[in-house]
Amino acid sequence: MAVELQGSLVLETAIRFITVGLYLATALVVFRWRITSARIAGTLAYVSKAAHTILHFPPIMAMLGWGAPPITFMATMGTALTWLFGIELFSDNRRFDAKRLLPVLGVLVIVIAAMATPPPVARALWLLHAFTTVALMGHLLTVLMISWRDDLVDRRKFIATPVFVVTAIYSIGLGFVENVKLLMGIPREPSLINAGILLFSSLLAIVVFGQFASALFGDESEPEPLTRTQPARSQSRSELPPADMALTTALDELMRHERLYRTPGLRISDLAARLRVPEYRLRQLLNYGLGHRNFNAYISQWRIAEAKEALRDPEQVAVPISTIAIDSGFHSLAPFNRAFRGETGMTPSEYRAEAQARWNSGEERGPAE
Known part of the structure; x- marks a missing residue:
């Protein structure tokens, strides 16, 4: 089906094609041929964001023909995949918890049912999908706020968190807008504002994951893009500088013999106070010296x-x-x-x-x- 693009549509088309390219590039950077749950979820999430960028531009969707359903399917799975990516990236669990797939599978069922059922039923299912989007992003924001205090990876805390916050706020806002449009029967229309937000999000993603992927994902074998004076991640204790070795010994004494870890609600600031060192100093030791991320x-x-x-x-x-x-x-x-x-x-x-x-x-x- 031929669609004539002119005026602002030409500009929006260009913006969206650039955005799709940036999202797909981010997916490749995140994957980088390393099979981990966080990387797989991140790769799929950014592929879905590329599809989402196309889905919300009706002129291009009208040209796709049989290609439209796969784009719709991948785009509508984006929120669930982004939620899984964020949870995996910030959890630092040694083992993958299969229960985390349940929300993703739930959204998958909703999407397949909505695409396969008559319009009246599909409309109700898409409303459910929009509400689910808001719920998952709200949960992700809650997880980010809770993990902020205990996160020992500075780059993840101060650089990756804003990426997910921007995505979550956008998704929640879009979820409410989609609900209103579905209830009022308003069709999708081109939007330069939507395209601009997605372009900003894609630029932020490629910069963050392109520059700091090794630190964010904990790839110890990859060099850091910025040099540091702190010890390398997960060093042998015999390789630690004398000051760090003394602090490590004092830390072990508190944990192994005084069992300070039994203290309810123990915070890193409390532990730093007991050790009589600044909190940032203890964070550096735990993360860069001893290899802990949370x-x-x-x-x-x-x-x-x-x-x-x-x-x-x-x-x-x-x-x-x-x-x-x-x-x-x-x-x-x-x-x-x-x-x-x-x-x-x-x-x-x-x-x-x-x-x-x-x-x-x-x-x-x-x-x-």
Whole structure:
């Protein structure tokens, strides 16, 4: 179908083609042939953003013919994929949690049903899709705010977070607009404002991930684009400068012997105060010297290590798991179970049962760490 483009449509077409190219370039930068859950989700998210840029320009969609449904499908999955990308990038979990795919699969079902059903039903499903968009982006913003305090990766905290905030605000605003249009029966129309926002978002994405991908994704083997005077990430402790070695020893003393990790609501500022060093100094040590990316995850590792020791102890076999969780520093059983499974790949009950089986068989050591 031929569509004549003139006036402002020519400018908008150019802007959108540039935006599509930038989003696809970002997808390639994010993927970079490394198979991780965050990179895969990010690649798909930026491909979907390219499709979204096309979807919201009716003149081009009218030219696509049979190519329009795949573009529509990929574009409408964008919010769910962006949510998954953000959650994976900021979670720092050692193991992928398959439960995170449930919201994505839910949106997938809505989109397929909306594209396959008659208009009256499809309209209701697209409304549900728009509400889901708002909910997922609202949740992502909440996660970003919660992780802000404990994030030890400065570039992720101060550079990547704004990218996701811009995307989330845009998606929430668009979700409300789409709801209004669906309720009032208003069709999509070209919009230079929409094109400009997407161009800004795509420029921000390619700059951030093009320059700082290795730091954001934790690729230790890749060089950092900016030089630093701090120790390299995940150095051997013997390679640390004397001042960092002394601070590491003092930190271990607080954790290993005083078990400060048991303190409810422990913050990095509290730990820095106990060590009598500035907070930024402790952040640098934990991240650039010892390789930790999140303070809460660092504390959780100490708590789980104590819990694992207790679960392996045959003299504590009658101690309830909830008691072990609370004694280790967790405020309740549910977060302990989630953290333990994320760290070990098994539930505390399974871990204890395996330890008991080893003791019963005469083995002296517990399950492999």
